Amino acid sequence: MDHEVTEFDTGDDTDDTLSALSQNGEREVETTLRPRKLDEFVGQPRVREQLELVLESARRRGVPPDHVLLSGPPGLGKTSMAMIVAAELGAAIRITSGPALERAGDLAAMLSNLSPGDVLFIDEIHRIARPAEEMLYLAMEDFRVDVVVGKGPGATSIPLEIAPFTLVGATTRSGSLTGPLRDRFGFTGQMEFYSDAELELVVRRAATILDIPIDRDGCAEIARRSRGTPRIANRLLRRVRDYAEVRGDGNVTRDVARAALKVYDVDELGLDRLDRAVLGALTRSFGGGPVGISTLAVAVGEEATTVEEVCEPYLVRAGMLARTPRGRVATAAAWEHLGLVPPPEAGRSDQGGPSLFDQG
Ligand SMILES: Nc1ncnc2c1ncn2[C@@H]1O[C@H](COP(=O)(O)OP(=O)(O)OP(=O)(O)O)[C@@H](O)[C@H]1O
Numbered sequence: 351m352d353h354e355v356t357e358f359d360t361g362d363d364t365d366d367t368l369s370a371l372s373q374n375g376e377r378e379v380e381t382t383l384r385p386r387k388l389d390e391f392v393g394q395p396r397v398r399e400q401l402e403l404v405l406e407s408a409r410r411r412g413v414p415p416d417h418v419l420l421s422g423p424p425g426l427g428k429t430s431m432a433m434i435v436a437a438e439l440g441a442a443i444r445i446t447s448g449p450a451l452e453r454a455g456d457l458a459a460m461l462s463n464l465s466p467g468d469v470l471f472i473d474e475i476h477r478i479a480r481p482a483e484e485m486l487y488l489a490m491e492d493f494r495v496d497v498v499v500g501k502g503p504g505a506t507s508i509p510l511e512i513a514p515f516t517l518v519g520a521t522t523r524s525g526s527l528t529g530p531l532r533d534r535f536g537f538t539g540q541m542e543f544y545s546d547a548e549l550e551l552v553v554r555r556a557a558t559i560l561d562i563p564i565d566r567d568g569c570a571e572i573a574r575r576s577r578g579t580p581r582i583a584n585r586l587l588r589r590v591r592d593y594a595e596v597r598g599d600g601n602v603t604r605d606v607a608r609a610a611l612k613v614y615d616v617d618e619l620g621l622d623r624l625d626r627a628v629l630g631a632l633t634r635s636f637g638g639g640p641v642g643i644s645t646l647a648v649a650v651g652e653e654a655t656t657v658e659e660v661c662e663p664y665l666v667r668a669g670m671l672a673r674t675p676r677g678r679v680a681t682a683a684a685w686e687h688l689g690l691v692p693p694p695e696a697g698r699s700d701q702g703g704p705s706l707f708d709q710g
């Protein structure tokens with residue numbers, strides 16, 4: 351961990367992030383599997399090309415590039431991409447997160463300690479507290495912070511120059527960023543779900559790094575069931591490896607992958623238990639919807655934000671769930687996938703909502 355970061359004690363989350371990386375085994379594997387350079391990064395051709403231009407042009411002009419916002423569902427490579435930005439620039443990276451920046455002073459300490467050209471990475475930037483956010487405006491625009499000295503009527507604000515830096519923000523909800531903050535990023539990379547072919551490359555790469563014998567069909571089977579998400583692909587690969595080692599000869603084939611994923615409750619389409627619980631509640635308890643997100647979350651015993659940020663994006667992309675102004679609706683594909691017969695009005699958003707009150 352960087353001593354500058356420790357010195358100013360930027361809150362527990364920074365420490366959590368960094369110590370979790372070194373202490374927790376699974377997280378450590380994740381670090382091992384992180385692509386380090388832009389050309390090692392599989393997929394996201396659009397973001398990669400755009401970012402390449404932003405970085406190369408800044409490099410040629412000898413200035414730090416514009417601030418970069420990376421947005422998209424969990425596990426698509428935002429953190430990896432942030433590290434790559436720093437690596438490509440040959441810059442040091444300071445890591446913190448929105449929730450860790452509760453007091454503006456935490457941020458001021460971090461900012462005033464940056465060296466020219468550093469990359470400051472703020473994960474979950476949509477969760478930054480208001481005073482810190484306002485401090486960030488000035489820092490991003492003018493490389494300046496106003497430090498308030500003293501309290502009450504005698505308090506004075508001293509402007510402090512900070513080193514020119516590049517802010518990289520990551521968020522799973524770009525929609526909940528305030529306008530002023532969003533406007534101060536010169537480039538926004540919208541990370542998309544990966545194709546099956548791209549995920550095959552992700553699995554192949556991870557299998558090589560982790561030394562897991564796997565054939566083409568095994569790769570394809572894992573890729574197909576990874577919900578378009580590299581983190582899930584890597585995780586499923588490790589679980590299939592466990593199964594292959596304990597119940598088989600260690601080799602991962604299509605049949606081994608299928609049998610293993612059955613044990614781990616990952617279905618044909620890659621939906622996991624929570625995804626199916628959401629679809630199950632939506633269809634069985636709420637007649638297909640529309641139903642509000644918080645009601646749906648209570649029905650499956652999860653936080654609304656988890657359902658919204660982790661489950662929904664993929665269910666929407668898979669064409670099983672639709673977001674309507676009146677709430678979430680199960681599509682015909684959802685009923686079919688669960689082996690249920692959709693009522694004639696399934697998927698219609700003009701349906702009445704008495705089922706909203708069925709659950710407490
Ligand atoms: N393009 C990629 N190629 C290969 N592996 C990838 C790629 N993107 C992500 N991964 C793998 O997926 C894991 C998760 O990626 P990362 O932590 O960057 O996602 P994230 O978008 O920051 O997720 P979160 O929103 O949960 O913070 C990485 O450790 C890495 O192993």
Ligand SMILES: [Mg+2]
Nearest residue numbers: 428429473520
């Ligand atoms: Mg991340």
